[in-house]
Every structure is written in structure tokens, then in C-alpha cells.
Amino acid sequence: MNAACIPLVEMRDISIAFGGIHAVDRASIDLYEGEVMALVGHNGAGKSTLIKILSGACARDSGTIAIRGAEAIIANPRDARAYGIETIYQTLALADNVDAAANLFLGRELRTRWGTLDDIAMEAEARKVMGRLNPHFQRFKDPVKRLSGGQRQSVAIARAILFDANILIMDEPTAALGPQETAQVGELVRKLKAGGIGIFLISHDIHDVFDLADRICVMKNGRIVGTARVADVTKDEVLGMIILGKCPPAAVPGPGAVN
Amino acid sequence: MNQAPAPASHVRPSLLPTGRLRPLARFLKATELDTRMLGLVGALLLIWIAFHVLSGGLFLTPRNLWNLSVQSSSVAIMATGMALVIVTRNVDLSVGSMLGFIGMIMGVIQADLLPKLLGFDHPATWLVALAAGLLLGVILGALQGFVIAYLGIPSFIVTLGGLLVWRGAAWWVTSGQTVAPLDSTFRLMGGGPDGSIGAGWSWAVGLVACAAVVLLLAHGRARRKKVQFPLRPMAAEVFLGGIACAAILAAVAIVNAYPWPIGSVRRFAEAHHIALPEGGLFIAHGIAVPVLIVIGVGVAMTFLATRTRFGRYVYAIGGNPEAAELAGVDTRWVIMKIFMLMGLLAAIAGAISIARLNAATNSEGTLAELLVIAAAVIGGTSLAGGVGTVAGAMLGAVLMQSLQSGMVLLGVDTPLQSIVVGAVLVVAVGLDTVYRRRTQ
Numbered sequence: 001m002n003a004a005c006i007p008l009v010e011m012r013d014i015s016i017a018f019g020g021i022h023a024v025d026r027a028s029i030d031l032y033e034g035e036v037m038a039l040v041g042h043n044g045a046g047k048s049t050l051i052k053i054l055s056g057a058c059a060r061d062s063g064t065i066a067i068r069g070a071e072a073i074i075a076n077p078r079d080a081r082a083y084g085i086e087t088i089y090q091t092l093a094l095a096d097n098v099d100a101a102a103n104l105f106l107g108r109e110l111r112t113r114w115g116t117l118d119d120i121a122m123e124a125e126a127r128k129v130m131g132r133l134n135p136h137f138q139r140f141k142d143p144v145k146r147l148s149g150g151q152r153q154s155v156a157i158a159r160a161i162l163f164d165a166n167i168l169i170m171d172e173p174t175a176a177l178g179p180q181e182t183a184q185v186g187e188l189v190r191k192l193k194a195g196g197i198g199i200f201l202i203s204h205d206i207h208d209v210f211d212l213a214d215r216i217c218v219m220k221n222g223r224i225v226g227t228a229r230v231a232d233v234t235k236d237e238v239l240g241m242i243i244l245g246k247c248p249p250a251a252v253p254g255p256g257a258v259n
Numbered sequence: 260m261n262q263a264p265a266p267a268s269h270v271r272p273s274l275l276p277t278g279r280l281r282p283l284a285r286f287l288k289a290t291e292l293d294t295r296m297l298g299l300v301g302a303l304l305l306i307w308i309a310f311h312v313l314s315g316g317l318f319l320t321p322r323n324l325w326n327l328s329v330q331s332s333s334v335a336i337m338a339t340g341m342a343l344v345i346v347t348r349n350v351d352l353s354v355g356s357m358l359g360f361i362g363m364i365m366g367v368i369q370a371d372l373l374p375k376l377l378g379f380d381h382p383a384t385w386l387v388a389l390a391a392g393l394l395l396g397v398i399l400g401a402l403q404g405f406v407i408a409y410l411g412i413p414s415f416i417v418t419l420g421g422l423l424v425w426r427g428a429a430w431w432v433t434s435g436q437t438v439a440p441l442d443s444t445f446r447l448m449g450g451g452p453d454g455s456i457g458a459g460w461s462w463a464v465g466l467v468a469c470a471a472v473v474l475l476l477a478h479g480r481a482r483r484k485k486v487q488f489p490l491r492p493m494a495a496e497v498f499l500g501g502i503a504c505a506a507i508l509a510a511v512a513i514v515n516a517y518p519w520p521i522g523s524v525r526r527f528a529e530a531h532h533i534a535l536p537e538g539g540l541f542i543a544h545g546i547a548v549p550v551l552i553v554i555g556v557g558v559a560m561t562f563l564a565t566r567t568r569f570g571r572y573v574y575a576i577g578g579n580p581e582a583a584e585l586a587g588v589d590t591r592w593v594i595m596k597i598f599m600l601m602g603l604l605a606a607i608a609g610a611i612s613i614a615r616l617n618a619a620t621n622s623e624g625t626l627a628e629l630l631v632i633a634a635a636v637i638g639g640t641s642l643a644g645g646v647g648t649v650a651g652a653m654l655g656a657v658l659m660q661s662l663q664s665g666m667v668l669l670g671v672d673t674p675l676q677s678i679v680v681g682a683v684l685v686v687a688v689g690l691d692t693v694y695r696r697r698t699q
Contacts, residue, residue: 099576
């Protein structure tokens with residue numbers, strides 16, 4: 001988190017409008033290696049949309065994205081993956097009718113030397129990574145729609161960390177989880193951070209954010225209110241940013257800050 | 260097969276309600292067979308036996324079963340593709356018309372164009388006609404697939420348009436005239452005494468198939484052992500292999516028990532200067548060429564659906580199109596490829612249909628799309644997407660054809676036949692829905 005370093009991700013002046021509504025308006029955000037950047041705000045503040053532009057699920061109207069200082073072209077989810085960007089979506093985007101291993105490797109299947117699917121190798125690999133994340137997980141043959149919310153969550157997370165991602169986007173990763181599983185996710189975030197991965201964490205839970213994040217970026221009505229180090233602001237100040245759009249002195253104000 | 264609700268397959272052993280599983284159910288579970296597929300086979304056998312009894316022993320004869328196998332082939336081939344189309348939450352209503360149009364083109368090429376260029380019954384005629392037909396099928400499918408996948412127009416509408424357009428085009432080719440006769444080699448694809456491979460080759464095919472079953476089972480077991488996955492009990496493996504081999508050999512024995520009709524035998528004897536012995540000569544049909552094509556298509560499509568990335572994406576898209584897209588699957592290209600594949604299969608079915616008729620007519624394949632969709636759905640393909648198998652769809656096609664030819668044997672009136680087939684379709688899907696809900 002050295003300010004002199006080139007940021008891992010730098011999104012500059014990103015805008016996108018849906019039928020005249022500015023879902024994201026001139027938003028700029030950056031992320032460094034080994035850093036957790038929390039993105040908070042009300043429903044409809046534009047957090048998910050901003051992050052979907054980075055993950056290739058949404059096309060922006062204007063603005064630039066740079067990965068490690070070089071301009072990146074991200075037009076679809078495949079492009080984003082090529083830059084080492086992995087996403088865990090709020091909706092846990094899983095293919096419901098295939099099993100955990102098929103989901104982990106969806107789009108990047110292991111193949112035998114004949115070019116056919118190597119299901120056995122994929123299941124063996126899946127057993128390894130799931131064993132680390134969720135040792136109780138045993139239902140490798142079931143389609144994921146039969147799994148519980150927490151189990152589906154572990155599949156979604158395992159998919160993101162299976163392929164050495166540099167940049168991880170977590171959109172409400174604990175929304176479907178009980179307290180114990182939430183703690184596990186927190187543990188995982190710290191582990192990944194220590195490994196040098198940059199993480200965007202979208203969350204409603206201000207306590208989670210203060211526990212896990214290094215910096216915090218608040219959005220309101222599609223605009224960024226301000227960005228601050230977690231150590232420099234209080235929870236009340238952050239709530240003030242979320243609700244009123246009032247930027248405290250310790251934060252760097254954005255276009256959405258009210259004076 | 261419904262006596263005990265099957266518990267989820269990989270729960271810890273202590274959680275298995277073993278006390279509630281009867282020995283038969285436990286054994287079936289150990290074989291890891293799909294119980295729904297077993298139900299379908301059971302229903303088929305039940306229908307066969309019922310028709311056999313009702314018709315006074317006419318249904319389960321080598322002659323009728325051989326005919327059944329040939330009559331089912333064109334729908335069975337298209338049903339394998341339709342299952343995958345429906346798995347991705349699409350539908351193709353144009354397959355019957357595509358079959359008709361492509362059939363007309365293949366007919367004109369071999370009965371009109373090529374004879375002028377190469378002379379009648381040139382050895383390359385059948386190959387050129389067939390290749391042109393298959394290519395045309397892929398092109399028509401690609402056209403529809405492109406509009407569906409890249410322009411985002413619902414497949415129901417696009418293929419409903421296709422149903423009208425290709426049927427009209429089929430008429431246009433010759434202004435409605437029937438094209439006949441066809442090339443004699445091409446005609447082998449339609450079956451008949453000449454279009455069957457005889458007893459010796461049929462046994463050879465049967466033995467190769469048995470060997471393939473045994474090899475597949477052994478290979479699967481070796482792979483599982485290597486990565487230390489739970490193995491099926493040896494008894495289950497032997498049981499599976501034994502049943503499969505017995506079924507294959509029984510099928511070969513049946514088609515080999517169906518002799519050539521006396522007219523064909525007489526012509527054969529004359530052509531080979533054999534004196535026809537008293538009481539005729541027993542020449543077995545063996546497996547019909549169209550049935551061999553069905554088997555080849557079935558194996559290829561099963562391989563495609565279960566062992567390749569394409570197949571994996573088809574099911575992933577069916578389960579959750581958005582998730583597949585977000586996971587980096589090029590969903591549009593996959594959808595377009597499926598429709599290209601469907602076009603190819605319609606072309607194969609078209610070749611078989613016109614070869615069987617020894618003529619290409621512009622009405623060939625009318626309403627076939629409904630039989631094909633019904634076969635896929637009876638075979639367990641869910642219109643909600645994500646669920647369905649190639650083998651199930653093929654069994655569905657055989658089941659539909661069994662109903663129809665059984666009722667013909669019984670002398671049931673045509674309108675009543677439609678009523679029965681329609682009712683069976685709804686009841687079959689209804690039973691399946693109930694079964695699925697219970698096993699969820």
C-alpha cells in the first residue's frame with residue numbers, strides 16, 4: 001500500500017447511464033496490491049454497477065481503466081479474467097444444474113490430452129480447494145441448486161480463488177451467510193490480502209467494512225462522495241457520507257460530496 | 260423404482276437412511292443408474308407388452324421390431340439435437356420444414372443435376388448429394404442460430420418463421436413436383452433388404468459394441484481408482500456390463516431373425532444364379548443402415564453432451580444463462596453452434612426420410628417438429644432448461660413410434676391415434692414432474 005507504487009487497478013472518470021439515469025457518474029477509484037478497498041453506499045448508489053464495469057459484465061459509456069498502469073480493454077467477462085480479475089457476485093452466479101466441480105472450472109475446464117473434459121481431474125482439484133475453504137463440504141456430485149446458501153457461497157469463493165487472481169471483487173460476499181460462515185469469509189479475505197491480492201469489497205455492513213478494509217469509498221446517487229483510510233475516519237463519519245453525502249476532512253472528496 | 264426416495268448421493272454414510280432402503284433399491288443405487296431413465300425403459304417395455312397382448316402376438320415379432328427401429332430413426336436423430344436445444348431454454352420448430360427443404364435439394368441434386376453431369380447412378384452421386392445436404396443443414400441452422408443468438412430474437416419466433424419459410428422453399432425447388440427415383444447407393448440409407456447389413460456384419464457390430472461397453476466400464480473404474488474416488492461395487496459393474504451386452508446381443512438376434520421377403524430373395528437368387536430351394540431361402544436383414552446411423556449419431560451426441568466443453572456449456576447455459584456468461588462462456592456462440600448442429604441433424608434425418616421413400620416430396624417431414632419435441636420431452640428434457648439427455652430423447656422417440664405403430668397394428672382410427680399420442684405426452688410429462696418433485 002505504498003502510495004508511490006503503480007496502482008493495481010485505476011478506474012478514472014467512469015460513467016454509465018441507463019435511459020437517462022446516471023447509474024455511475026464520473027467515478028474514479030483505485031486499488032493497490034494487498035489492499036482491501038471497501039465500496040459502500042445505499043442500494044442503487046452505483047456500487048455494483050461500477051464494479052460490473054471492471055468485471056466486464058457491463059459496458060461503460062466513458063472513462064478509462066488501467067491495470068498496473070497500462071490501459072486495459074475490458075469488453076466482456078472473458079477479458080476481465082485475462083487480466084486476473086475474479087468476481088464473486090451478489091447473486092452467486094452459479095450454473096444451478098451442474099455440480100460444484102463443473103462450476104469451479106466453468107469457462108476454464110481441464111481437459112484430457114484428447115481434448116475431452118477431464119471430470120475426474122476437475123473433481124480431484126475441486127476436492128482440494130473446497131477442503132481448504134470448507135472441510136465439511138462433501139456434496140460433489142449434486143447440482144449446486146441442491147446446496148445450502150453457505151455451501152453455494154463456498155463454491156462461488158472457491159471459483160474465484162482457484163485460478164491465481166490478482167484482483168478479487170466481492171459483491172456482498174456474506175449476504176447469504178450465518179455468523180460462523182461470515183467469520184470464515186473474513187478469515188479468507190485476510191489470507192488473500194496477505195498473499196498480495198487486491199480486493200474490492202462491496203458491503204452494506206459497516207462493521208464488516210471496518211474489520212476488513214484498508215480504505216473505504218462511499219458512493220451516493222452514482223457519484224463518489226469521498227475516499228478515506230479506515231483508520232482516519234469514524235463509523236459516524238462514514239454514515240454521514242452514506243446518508244448525507246457529507247465528506248469529513250480526513251477523506252479525499254469526490255464529485256458527489258456536498259459542501 | 261419409486262419404492263424408496265433416493266437420498267442425496269454423497270452424504271456421509273452415517274446419515275444414509277439405510278434401514279429404509281430395500282436391497283433392490285440399494286443395489287440399483289450402487290449401479291449409479293439414472294432411475295428416471297429406468298422408468299422410461301420400464302414404460303417402453305410395458306407399452307410393448309400391452310400391444311403384444313392386445314394385438315394377439317403381432318407386436319414383439321422380429322419383423323415389427325425391425326420396422327419400428329427403422330421408423331423411429333429419423334425422429335430419434337433429430338430428438339438428440341432437440342434435447343440440447345431445449346436444454347438451453349430454446350426450441351426449434353423448423354426441423355420438419357428444414358428436413359423437407361434439404362430433402363428436396365438432395366433429391367434434385369441426385370436425380371436431376373448430377374445425372375446430367377455424371378450420368379445416372381454414378382458412384383459419387385450419393386456422396387455429393389449427401390455432403391451438399393449436410394452443408395445446407397449447417398448453413399440453415401447457422402442462419403437461424405445467428406438471428407437467435409446475436410440479434411436476440413426469441414427462438415420460438417425465429418424457428419416458427421423458419422417452419423413457414425423452409426416449407427415454402429421446399430415447394431419452390433421443383434414447383435411442388437416429387438423427385439424420383441433416387442440414386443441406388445443413396446437409397447441404402449433408407450433401410451429395406453438392401454439397406455441392411457446382414458447377419459454376419461450385425462453380429463460383428465454387436466460384438467464391437469459389447470467390447471466397447473466392457474472397455475468403457477473398465478476405463479472408468481481404472482480412472483476412479485487412480486484418484487482414489489469411491490468405486491462401484493464389482494457386482495454392480497458386472498451387472499451393468501452384463502445387462503448392456505445382453506441387450507445388445509438380443510437386439511442383434513432379433514434383427515437377424517427377420518428374413519428378406521420372398522420377392523427380394525427371388526431377385527437375389529436370380530442375380531447370383533442360385534437355384535431357389537424348396538420353401539425359400541433364409542436371408543436375414545440384420546441391422547438396417549438408418550439404425551446404424553442412429554447409433555452413430557447417438558454415440559456422437561452423447562459424447563458431445565457429456566465429454567466436451569461445448570456440452571458442459573450447453574447445460575450451464577440451460578441452468579443459468581447469466582451465470583454462464585459471467586463465468587466467461589461465450590453463450591451466443593454456443594447457442595449458434597447448437598442450431599447449426601440441429602440443422603445438420605435435420606439434414607441427416609432428411610437423407611434417411613427421402614431414401615426410405617425413394618422420392619423427395621415437398622411435404623416430407625410435415626409436423627415432424629412436434630414429434631421431435633414430444634420425443635425430447637417424454638425422454639425427460641425439461642422445457643425450463645438445464646435438464647435432458649440424448650439417450651432419453653432417443654428412447655422418447657422410440658416410445659412415440661411404438662405407440663403409433665402399435666395402434667396401427669390394432670387398427671385404431673387415425674384421429675384416435677392423435678388423441679392417444681397427445682394424451683400420453685401430457686400424462687408422461689405430468690408423471691415426470693411429480694417424480695422430480697418427490698426426489699428434490
